[in-house]
Amino acid sequence: MSLWLLLFCFSVVAPAQGAEYVLRIDRDEACPIGPPTPKIEKGLRALLGYKHSDAIVGFVLDLNGDRINDYIIQANKPLCGAETCPYEIMDGSSNKSIGTVIGDPLVVSSMKIQGHLVIQAYGHGGAKPGMYGTYVFDEGQYVEVSGIDLISE
Known part of the structure; x- marks a missing residue:
């Protein structure tokens, strides 16, 4: 990976001041x-549509303050719609899925609920105006707790 790509990736996940x-x-x-971990790679590839030769893409950050990186892994492009994409959230300490969030873009809020950062997502389904949802950590999973259908006038 080139130095430029490493610097770009770091700048994308650096906290906003x-x-x-x-x-x-x-x-x-x-x-x-x-x-x-390599142990869960096969399951992730099947779930998110990655072929063996495809690089898995996403974002790495600590969602719960335990100083262990968690993963927000983007589905492979063929599984993404024209305006939105599913992301699998993986806990870095347990290497288990803690939810699926659908949208583009996603915003990881500085607000925490049950020790985990809140995630907000905008989703757009082609001709439809779109949806805005809020995901919080509840009972071991990120779940959508509110959703608003946006209306165009």
């Missing part, structure tokens, strides 16, 4: 990352 969010995730800015 003085902002109300930690990270804005846009699928066009996803960087190649290794899966959390």
